[in-house]
Amino acid sequence: MEDGKPVIYGLEFQARALAAQVAESETIRFLVGTQSLKLENNQIHIVELHEDSGTLSTQVYQHAAGEVWSLAASPGDSSKIITCFNTLSENGCQVKAALWNLPNLDSISTLNPKDETDKLPQLEKVCSLEAKEQVQDVRTVAFHPTDGQRAVSVLDSQCVLWDLGQNDARVTTTVSLEGKGHPRFTTGKWNPHHNYSQFATAHDSHVRSWDLRSPQTPAWSIESAHCQLVRDVDFNPNKQYYLATCGDDGCSKFWDSRDPSEPIAVRSDHSHWVWQIRFNHFHDQLILTSSSDSRVILTSMASISSEPYSNSGADEVAEAESEQRRKLEDGVLATYEEHEDSVYCVEWSCADPWTFASLSYDGRLVINQVPREDKYKILL
């Protein structure tokens, strides 16, 4: 890992669900959910990177409930996760969501448990996030950024805020999307600012933000953020009002929610749809995007980040030169081409600001790091 080479972990199944373990701040851990239409074959992998040796240790759980479409890790309890999974019945398939407990989390081993498939530990289901007579598919579920007791599930045309206290799921608030032609949500994201009261959703080419305390009307919206479908939204964790979107036009756009008429910046580095966009939690000038052109691109947007260009220190003259040298330019820092299929997910590690994982459809998980020179440019 030290020499900057990527660590690759292969899954046996196709996969499009990836999450960093939010509650874990000591070790670099990622969660991966698989997709197999043989439902009982589905698994949740916990992959842990040992930074010193560059080796991986994994723990695999059986997720027999269905193929995993989306995955979220609880910010409060590292053993709690929510998955959105596809179930099959005679009437067709439906995507549901449930809160799970990962048993024996401590026993993560470097052993590869492939040969003992039958003995995979089962996930313990805590509760399912399912309202009565729910027929809509669950798009994604997002945990409250700090409170493991609350989560929002994004359905086709509803967002439901759940209270997960006492191992039980209760609906507290519902946001409904209404409009011509039955618009459908594609994704949703909890806004980490404003005391966690806002939740942003994307449908078609629009982005809307809802105040969960008064969910009747959107707090603000970006109409036609992209000229095609918006695939993902992410908030700058360190700078209020700033957010990023990506979509099927192959662009990443950066917005100030106070002025949603024009993006602050637009980048178009991918050659196909951009599926996910992520701000680095610590150094928000670092931005990761994953795309179905099989690439992951690390971009720097230093000019609109929360970290100012120059720290106005006492000896500015002396620093001016070195400042010039280490200033990080806007632009692509690195393109990672280890994947050979569409990359649907990319996530920063919650423990190490320089490490991230990306997952392509063919089940390849690649753990990479920010190039060292860029790292130094930011640190020094």
Add this chain to the structure above:
Amino acid sequence: MAEMTGNPYDINGQHFNPDMYLQKLLKECTLQQIMDQESEVVQDTQALHSDMQTLVYENYNKFISATDTVRKMKSDFKKMEDEMDLLAKNMESITSFSEQISCTLQDTRQQISELSGVHSMLKRLQFLFKLPTQLKTRIQEEEFSQAVQDYIHAQRVFQQYGNMTSFQGIQSDCEAIVEELKKKLRDQFRSKEASAKELTESVDLLLQLKEPADSLCADFLSHANSRLAEQLTLLEQSENQDIIEFVDLGSSGVLGNLCLIVASYNDMFINRPYHLDTESDLDSVAVSQLGNFVLHNMERYFNIVSCRVEKEQDIGDTVVLVRALDRFHRRLQAMKTLFSDTDFARTGTDIVLKAGYRQCRSHLQALKTHFSDTLTCVRQSLAAPKLVSQDGDNSSSLFELLSSLVISTVEKVKGVLQDLLVFAQPDLTFVLKPHFQEVFCVESVREHLVVGFLHHLTAVARGFCGSGDVKAPPALLLLLSKMCLEFESSNVHYLLSITDEWFNIEESSAASGLTHASELRSNMLAAAQELLNHYVRMQGLSVSQMLRKSVETRDWLHTIEPRTVRAVMKRVVEDIAAVDSQVGALYEEGQRAERSSDSSRRTQSITVSRHAYRSNWSSYGPSHLDSSLVTNIQKLFSERIEIFSSVEFSKVSILTGIIKISLKTFLECVRLRTFSCYGLQQIQVDTHYLQLYLWRFVADENLVHFLLDEILGSAVHRCVDPVLMEPSVVEIICERG
């Protein structure tokens, strides 16, 4: 031989040496010859001797006659001496007589001279006494100059005898009259009707009367100023006149007058024949006053002219305007001699240049509107004929539209240049100025107009690429892209070289400011590329959206066994064929990858791909690992496909781009769905159908195969019960559909 001096053998020469001659004779000649020579010499000697004798006789005779003559002269002179003595005596007596006479007349002569002195004095006094009345009459008769002459004449006398009381009276009278005269002169000077000549006269007289010159200058100028101002206002108001008339009026009226004023001023105040003592001081004041005056009036004149020219430009004809400007400029040029210190011709040139620049600007504006009008026309006709002719004709009309767009634009530019060429006719005075060439030809025409318009073209074209204008019909994008390409290949160069040629712009003359054709061309090329990429994306998007909708809205779990190809696939193929014909109208075919011979192509490609399917997912079931391994290995050997990549300017490249985008969308959509067995089979039928019809459009058919394989492979993965249909059945369905 005779002319050879110093020859000792020449018998007639000075340096004749008899011995040597003799020796030579003896040595060279025969005896006979010597004998002959001797007799010859003897004969010669005798002849010479006789000649000499006759000469002596002749001279002797002459000498004797001369002696006789001298003797005769001596006797004659004696007689003459006596007569001379007599004459001297007579003269002495005459002198004594005349002395006597002058003594007697002395007194009378003195009296006469005294009397004549008194007479002249009296005459002068009489003149003085008469002077006042005379002056009065002169003034009444308006013979001012004579009056002034008289007064000046008398003044000297007054100065001499000023202390005498009787004269003082006359002097004061005279002065009063002269004051009156001065007043009259000033009145004349100030009167509005006075001609320049009268003015000159009165000023001249006033000056002779020792009026202070500087105040006269000021008076003169202020008066001239008011008159000029009148003329200028007249000029300003003459709006409804023809511009040429206007300029003529300005030139002959205002400028003519100004010249006259300046000329007379120069004569009067600056180049005076008689100099006063304060001359140098006065001169500088006078010159500066004149300078201010001229400057002020010229400024006003220029203002009026430039206003007028500006107005004229909105309506008028360039030829007339240029002719007027030329006259204007010519006149100013002529004035140059008059005002050496300020170069009004320069200001005039500036006005001409400004006019030229404005002309360019308005032409540029006209060009822009013309271009946008043509574009609107093109858009309309793009929208219209689709209703009329669905097939074939569409493409040819597209080409016609393109050529008409390009040609009309180029012709319009040429027309404008021709119009502007009037400004650069070599017989115009201002064209000769080097300044003009630089500013008008290079800056205004070339850089501002031509280069500016070309930049405008690219900017407008690029404007359609912005995500904002989604309404732009794709055909327009294609058309504009081709237009930019055409401009890039020939028209940019053509227009620039025409401009350079017509306006004599040399590359070297202003190398710094010239925008090079290559820069414009690369701009054009970039715009063409951008437009084409945008076109591909737009068309790809429209096909994608059809495909996406068809995948997203269908319930793939509860579909029936496929009997036909889905209509949307046919629609996709139709659309792509339409795009193909549209693009084909404008772009070349382009390079295709090598492919198998025509006869075996279809079947072979199908069997190959089917083989690939088999190997790919026949093993599905027992081991998932294998299948993913196989796809991965397959991918290892195939190149990464860039979906939203730049396309080349060829039909196949464009269509490849569109098809790539569409099929990739299809793939991504399939991956988001779950299929039943029949759903999978429907996809199988659809992909087979696409395979049958899409290969012909692309550069590399393997690309289509690869993407379709991916789609079907993904569908297999997303199928709960992956059982494929018999290939023969698929083929039958496709052929029937």
